[in-house]
Amino acid sequence: MESIIIRKADPKDYPAIIELQNKNTPDKLSEKEKEQGFVVSDMTEETLHQINESIGVLVALEGEALAGFVCLTATDSLPEHPVIESMCETFPHQIFNNKSLIDYKIFLYGPVLIDPKWRGRGIFKKIFSAVKEYSKKDYNLGVAFINDKNKHSLSAHLQGLGMTPLQPFKSGNESFQLVVFPV
Numbered sequence: 057m058e059s060i061i062i063r064k065a066d067p068k069d070y071p072a073i074i075e076l077q078n079k080n081t082p083d084k085l086s087e088k089e090k091e092q093g094f095v096v097s098d099m100t101e102e103t104l105h106q107i108n109e110s111i112g113v114l115v116a117l118e119g120e121a122l123a124g125f126v127c128l129t130a131t132d133s134l135p136e137h138p139v140i141e142s143m144c145e146t147f148p149h150q151i152f153n154n155k156s157l158i159d160y161k162i163f164l165y166g167p168v169l170i171d172p173k174w175r176g177r178g179i180f181k182k183i184f185s186a187v188k189e190y191s192k193k194d195y196n197l198g199v200a201f202i203n204d205k206n207k208h209s210l211s212a213h214l215q216g217l218g219m220t221p222l223q224p225f226k227s228g229n230e231s232f233q234l235v236v237f238p239v
Contacts, residue, residue: 060123060179062186065113070101072122073113076171092175092208095167099127106133111163111194114186116170116179124170126183128163128191128198140164142227143201143234150222152197152236157222160197165237184217192239204231 065073077095099107104127107113111128134140147157165187170179191198200219202210210233213219219235226232 059118060116060174060177060182061118062114062116062183064190065104065108065115065125067101067105069113069115069122069125070104073104073115073125074099074101076122076125076169077167092172095169097167099167111191114183114190116174116183118174122171123174124168124179124183126165126168126187128165128187130163134164139201139227139230139232142225143199143232146223146225146234150234152220152222157197157199157236161195162197162199162236163191163195165198165200180212180216188237188239195239198237198239200235201225201232202235204233210235 077097077099104113107127107129110130110133113125113127115122116124131144134144147162150157152160168180168183170183187198200213202213204210204224213235214221217237219237222234222236224231224233
C-alpha cells in the first residue's frame with residue numbers, strides 16, 4: 057500500500073471515477089457482489105466538478121490507476137437529490153454530543169468507493185484519514201447517509217471507521233442510516 061497516494065481529483069480523473077461508479081451500482085452487480093457494498097449515485101463530470109469546487113473529490117491512486125475515491129461537499133452547495141433533501145430536513149433534530157447538527161460546521165462525506173481489485177489493502181482507512189486531515193481546518197463534523205440495504209457499507213463505516221449512528225431517516229420507500237464523525 058506504500059504506492060497508494062491520496063490527492064484532490066483533477067478533471068482528468070473524472071472519467072475513471074465515473075467508470076468505477078457505474079460498475080458498482082446495484083443494477084450492475086450480482087446479489088453476491090452487492091454484499092460487498094454498492095453506490096447509488098449517478099454523478100456526471102459536471103457533478104464531480106461541482107463537488108470538487110465545493111470541498112473536493114479525493115482520489116486514491118496507484119500509479120495512474122484509480123483505486124478509489126470519496127466526495128466531500130459543503131452543505132451550502134449540496135446537489136439537489138431527494139435523499140439528500142430528506143437527510144438535511146432531519147438535521148435540526150439530529151443530536152451528536154448533546155448538540156444539534158445545525159450547531160456544527162458540517163460537510164457531506166460520500167459517496168466513497170474502493171475498486172474491488174484494491175479492497176482489503178487498507179485504502180478505505182487511508183482515504184478516511186486523508187478526509188479528516190483535509191477537512192479539519194474548515195469543518196468539525198462529517199455526515200454521511202447509508203442505505204439500509206447496504207449492510208457492508210454500514211459495517212465498514214461504523215465498526216471499521218468508528219463513525220457514530222444518529223437517527224435513521226426515510227426518503228421515498230427507502231430507509232437510510234445517518235452517521236457522523238468528528239474531524
